[in-house]
Amino acid sequence: MTEIRLFVPAPLARGATIAASPGQAHYLAAVMRRAIGDTVLLFDGRTGEWRARISGLSRKAAMLTVEEQTRPQAAESDLWLLAPVLRRETTEWMVEKATELGVARILLTTSAQSAVTRTNPDRLAAIATEAAEQCGRLGVPEVVPPAPVARVLAGWPPRRHLLLADESRAAPPACAVITGAAAGAWALLVGPEGGFTERELDGFRKLPFCLPASLGPRILRAETAAVIGLGLIQALAGDWQDRPGGRPHDAATREGKSEDVRSVGG
Template sequence: MIRLHVRSDLSPGAAVALTLEQARYLTQVMRLKAGDDLLVFNGRDGEWRATVAEVLKRGCVLKAEEQVRPQTFGPDLDLILAVVKKARVETVVEKAAELGARRVRLTLTRYTNAERLRMDRLDTIAEEAAEQTGRLDVPEIHDPKKLDALLHGWPEGRRLMFCDERGGPPALEALAEAPEGPWSILIGPEGGFSPEERERLLSLPFATPVSLGPRVLRADTAAISAMTLWQAARGDWKGAHTTTWTQGT
């Protein structure tokens, strides 16, 4: 069944407003008519069955009928990605949404070769991936911020999985003994971290350096691999039916 992420509050009988693009997709691409069903979610009120209440010349209106799933959230996992080529950033954002990241934070490092990014485009990619995967929230995509600033304001209690291109303990081995709670994964630029950046990262008490194997990986491959390993060791791939996650900040 079609799933859409919407902004409207969801409750029995509530009218659900759509963007013009969403309305065109439903009526012109998917050919929905008045009375047809679909699923909607807003990241706050769970997932709802809705019906097409009215088809207009320039849009359509939905009506929320009943909640089919209560609101849940995945693990409190941030992916921090040093900005790389635009196409690769877009791929990482899509896969981060599919793999359950709560947020994607873009960062600028000494060796970052930044391209101009369209943040609205990244938001759309995250939204579409969330619709496709069945998750009930959409990951937040944060504007690029210098690595020093991110580390300086680091939240208390959050761990950092630092993917060290120069080696370290295997990720699964390192994560096996790591504490529960909120985590971030840091992926560096194609040129790697500068010696000063790496030295600082290794000195941080909340950082866990890990290796992603014997081969040199591109940033997008490293991000996907790291999220997969973390989810298997610490996320909702482990004990998915018994672990309860909170929304966090």
């Protein structure tokens, strides 16, 4: 039987009884056909992962009694994605994949050639939560509503590397850029379907924290560039990194903790 993992906002502790959301109750009872007495895993983003037993269940409500901790809370990846707003399904897909890849914050951005500028924040948050439940993370990424990319970068934490997915053929290969950078936290910046304008790119390239990088010889769709760029950062400088000589992920995470974007969403 597949082990179900659910995110709950309430803090978890042994013996606590938690009311599941109506959606979770429906999922447990109607979709996954669970019964009273079955177990599920819960996580709250703060106290790790816990096994809980279903102590009450209907299609509209479920009570979950917490029994034991299965994993302690651990530092998650401190990786950000500055993602263009794309068509609805494509944005949703990108949020799902970014969550699977361990991103901590998804900052939706608009720029000169954005064809779409609006999102449904509740739906994107639900998609991020569901993807976090499925991929085994101990937290859910924050999805920050769209803001102009210039405003996001105006408040940028100076020590966080910004990998710019640069379609001009002059940019060095992403793997060389990532492995060549100083230890520290990362973010990935991807443009909209129409790309960034030359003027926007010139501005980005002047920013001291911006590292332009090539994602290969083909023209990638925006969402493909986002997923591949995140995968490369995780594989080469993130939490896939348990090679001898690799930079410890936790150090980067701790460094990143004090940073914040000052004006995002403001």
